[in-house]
Amino acid sequence: MPxxxxxxxxxxxxxxxxxxxxxxPTPPIGIYRSGPKIETFMRGCNVDFRVAGSRLPSLVDCLLEINRGYEPEKVLPRIIEAAADPRDFANDPPRHAAVTEYLNGVLRYDGFELLQQGLRVRLVVAGHATPVVERLSGVADTISFDTVGRDLDxxxxxxxxxxxxxxxxxxSTIESVCRSILIELGEPLPAKKDVSGLFNAVKKPLGLSPDRSDLDSLIADDVRTTLGGLATVINGIGALRTHAGDAHGRERGYARVDARIGRLAIHAASTVALFLIETWQRKFPARALRRHDDPA
Structure with a gap:
C-alpha cells in the first residue's frame, strides 16, 4: 500500500x-471523544497513546509519528477502519455515510478508499475492488470464514x-474455500493439495461435475461447458502461481509479471471462490462454512 x-x-x-x-461550534464530523475516550479508542487499535495537553493536537502528533514511523501500513489501516466502524454509528447511519465520504474525499488522493464490505468497512487500494471482490468479502464476513478476507486484503x-x-x-483464496468445504463435509483431503486437486475433490459433493445427468436437456450442454471452463480457470490460476507467483521463491533476474496479471488472477479467483461459497450455501443452507486450516 502507498x-x-x-x-x-x-x-x-x-x-x-x-x-x-x-x-x-460546528457539528462534529465523527464522534466527539474526550481525551480519555480517545486514549481508549487508540488502545483498541493497539496503539499506546496518552493525551499531553490538548486532546486534538496530541492525537495529530501521535498519528503523524505513526505515519512517519516503521511500517505504517500495519497500523494506520487498522485505525482508519476503526474510525469508520459501522457499529459506532448504529443509531445514526447517515452520519456513518458522511464520515466515510469525508475520509474518502482525502484518502483517494493517497490512493485509498473505504468500502463497506459485509458487516465492516475495509481500507483498500482505490479502484482495485470490483463488485465480485466486494461481494466475496461481504459473504466472508457473514459466514465464519475470516481467512478469505485476509487473503483478499x-x-x-x-x-x-x-x-x-x-x-x-x-x-490461496480458492484453496482455503475448498479445504473448508471438504472438512465441513467430513471428506478426506486429497493427496495432492494444490488448487486443482482441492477443486477436483469438492466438485462431486457440491454437484459441480460436468458429467452430472440431472440437468434440463435444454441447458445441459451449456452448464457442462461452463463447469469445464471453471476447471480450466482454476488450473490456470494454479499454474500461474507456480510459474509467476512467489510461493516457490524467485531466482536471480526474475522477470516480474505486471499488475494486469495480478488483477486477472484476483478477479478470476474471487469469481471462483464466490461461486463455491454460494453453491455451499444453496446446497447446505443450515450449515455455516467455517475456516479450517489444513492439518496435514
Whole structure:
C-alpha cells in the first residue's frame, strides 16, 4: 500500500476520531471523544497513546509519528477502519455515510478508499475492488470464514507493488474455500493439495461435475461447458502461481509479471471462490462454512 499518508489525510482522520476541537461550534464530523475516550479508542487499535495537553493536537502528533514511523501500513489501516466502524454509528447511519465520504474525499488522493464490505468497512487500494471482490468479502464476513478476507486484503494490497504475491494470495483464496468445504463435509483431503486437486475433490459433493445427468436437456450442454471452463480457470490460476507467483521463491533476474496479471488472477479467483461459497450455501443452507486450516 502507498504509505505514508498525506498530512491532509492525517488531519481528517484525527478530526473523525476526536470529533473536532472542543471549542468548535460546528457539528462534529465523527464522534466527539474526550481525551480519555480517545486514549481508549487508540488502545483498541493497539496503539499506546496518552493525551499531553490538548486532546486534538496530541492525537495529530501521535498519528503523524505513526505515519512517519516503521511500517505504517500495519497500523494506520487498522485505525482508519476503526474510525469508520459501522457499529459506532448504529443509531445514526447517515452520519456513518458522511464520515466515510469525508475520509474518502482525502484518502483517494493517497490512493485509498473505504468500502463497506459485509458487516465492516475495509481500507483498500482505490479502484482495485470490483463488485465480485466486494461481494466475496461481504459473504466472508457473514459466514465464519475470516481467512478469505485476509487473503483478499493481501492480494489487493500487493497488486501494484508485488503482483507475484497477489497471484499467490489469489490462489490461496480458492484453496482455503475448498479445504473448508471438504472438512465441513467430513471428506478426506486429497493427496495432492494444490488448487486443482482441492477443486477436483469438492466438485462431486457440491454437484459441480460436468458429467452430472440431472440437468434440463435444454441447458445441459451449456452448464457442462461452463463447469469445464471453471476447471480450466482454476488450473490456470494454479499454474500461474507456480510459474509467476512467489510461493516457490524467485531466482536471480526474475522477470516480474505486471499488475494486469495480478488483477486477472484476483478477479478470476474471487469469481471462483464466490461461486463455491454460494453453491455451499444453496446446497447446505443450515450449515455455516467455517475456516479450517489444513492439518496435514
Amino acid at each position: 504509505f505514508p499518508l498525506s498530512p491532509q489525510s492525517i488531519e481528517a482522520l484525527a478530526q473523525v476520531i476526536s470529533g473536532g476541537g472542543g471549542n468548535d 493481501r492480494a489487493l494490497a500487493s497488486i501494484d507493488s508485488d503482483p507475484e504475491d497477489a497471484i499467490t494470495a489469489a490462489c
